[in-house]
Amino acid sequence: MNNEKYQKSADLLARAKKVLAGGVSSEFRKYNHPHALFYSHGSGSRIYDVDGNEYRDFTLSQGPLILGHSHPEVLKAVNDYSAKGQLFAGQHIMELELAEKLQELIPSAEMMRFCLDGSEAVQTAFRVARSKTGKSKFLRFEGHYHGWLDNVCYGISTPSPEALGPRAVPSPNPWSQGLPPDSINEFHLLPWNDLELVKAKLAESHHEIAAIITEPIMCNNGCILPNEGYLQGLRDLCDEYNIALIFDEVITGFRIGLGGAQTFFGITPDMSIFAKAIGSGYPISAIVGKKEWIEEISSARVIHAGTMNTANPTVAAAMATVSFLERENPYAKMFELGDQLRAGLRELAKKTGHNMIVSGIGPIIHTGFSDGEGLNEFRDVLKLDKAKLGQFIAGLHNDGVRVIGRGLWYLSAIHTEDDILHALKSVEKVLTQMNEK
Numbered sequence: 001m002n003n004e005k006y007q008k009s010a011d012l013l014a015r016a017k018k019v020l021a022g023g024v025s026s027e028f029r030k031y032n033h034p035h036a037l038f039y040s041h042g043s044g045s046r047i048y049d050v051d052g053n054e055y056r057d058f059t060l061s062q063g064p065l066i067l068g069h070s071h072p073e074v075l076k077a078v079n080d081y082s083a084k085g086q087l088f089a090g091q092h093i094m095e096l097e098l099a100e101k102l103q104e105l106i107p108s109a110e111m112m113r114f115c116l117d118g119s120e121a122v123q124t125a126f127r128v129a130r131s132k133t134g135k136s137k138f139l140r141f142e143g144h145y146h147g148w149l150d151n152v153c154y155g156i157s158t159p160s161p162e163a164l165g166p167r168a169v170p171s172p173n174p175w176s177q178g179l180p181p182d183s184i185n186e187f188h189l190l191p192w193n194d195l196e197l198v199k200a201k202l203a204e205s206h207h208e209i210a211a212i213i214t215e216p217i218m219c220n221n222g223c224i225l226p227n228e229g230y231l232q233g234l235r236d237l238c239d240e241y242n243i244a245l246i247f248d249e250v251i252t253g254f255r256i257g258l259g260g261a262q263t264f265f266g267i268t269p270d271m272s273i274f275a276k277a278i279g280s281g282y283p284i285s286a287i288v289g290k291k292e293w294i295e296e297i298s299s300a301r302v303i304h305a306g307t308m309n310t311a312n313p314t315v316a317a318a319m320a321t322v323s324f325l326e327r328e329n330p331y332a333k334m335f336e337l338g339d340q341l342r343a344g345l346r347e348l349a350k351k352t353g354h355n356m357i358v359s360g361i362g363p364i365i366h367t368g369f370s371d372g373e374g375l376n377e378f379r380d381v382l383k384l385d386k387a388k389l390g391q392f393i394a395g396l397h398n399d400g401v402r403v404i405g406r407g408l409w410y411l412s413a414i415h416t417e418d419d420i421l422h423a424l425k426s427v428e429k430v431l432t433q434m435n436e437k
Helices: 003-016 027-031 072-082 093-105 118-133 181-185 195-208 230-241 260-265 291-298 312-328 331-352 386-398 417-436
Strands: 039-043 046-049 054-057 111-115 137-141 187-190 209-214 244-248 271-274 285-289 356-361 364-369 408-410
Touching (some): 054 417, 072 312, 093 111, 093 285, 093 312, 111 118, 111 291, 118 244, 118 271, 118 285, 118 291, 137 195, 187 195, 195 209, 209 230, 230 244, 244 260, 260 271, 331 364, 331 417, 364 386, 386 417
Parallel strands (some): 137 209, 244 271
Antiparallel strands (some): 046 054, 111 285, 356 364
């Protein structure tokens, strides 16, 4: 591979490393191919780097760009509303209108508060659960990502599959150094998609568990669907033991439907976290929930604050995004294109003799390589061939198809069948080249 294709980015990265830690402002950006890249602009389903390379973009900036890059309705709404002011440190009408719209669309959204990102909203939900139940811990699952803050910075990476420990008593490996020693004591950790393990854990520890938090679809690792009855089983157990059921819909929210995964599966959690797609790339998130839970905030028993919350540009972006999705209802098309991409990937893998596992639903797709049967939990994801995946992702990137490095593809409302066909043509080329090496 000729790295001259990325020379301007390489030069800028060297310059950036003199002022930015690692040359980046988020750890994940280090792992682009062949290194952190600098981008100049994006439009629709395409993004361009400073070297002039064009990519069909299936990363959507790690998920937020549900309407693609630089959507004109979003940009106009942001520009028009920003002209009235940037930040009032007070309420404004569009914030109210956005909240009313989310209440209408999301089953669990009887009341809500807006934040800046998913990590912050998750911690708010934990605080609410602790306050209402009088209990201190939460239950979470291996491989689920709920932000990068201390008490959720475990169980999302491991030095080796063996380091996870026994399934019934997993070892919560830290993702980072510098974590407070007591943060490991704030939660219980279990493999996902195993309701019997949850039942056993709650039978012995329900007296100290305030919340169960889960991605309703395990999007961050493998795009794994819940087993039949699993989410309903969690709902029933939370009702039985006075535990808050929290859905982390940072990825699924507005991506698989206007009401998120809770509408798709027909399971209403006590609280939910929405972010990413809600704002088309602008920093906004929401903790939404049943009134009896959010009352902990309404009454000020739980303090939630933030100077930058509901700034005019972010609210305008969210309102424009949700309005477009409601008006155009692109979900049937997004699901159809997702099915076409998954089917094409499987067909090309078979044609070229590669052991590719393709998973996901609708506009969320995951590709990995393994001789196993499929994916049901994080431990299965760890068995995938990371080196082969890296070769595949790099090959696609060099051919102008941008996919998240862990094998995750996102589709937007703006992607077309031409984008899918273009990507599949590149996939066939790359898989064929991998056979030649």
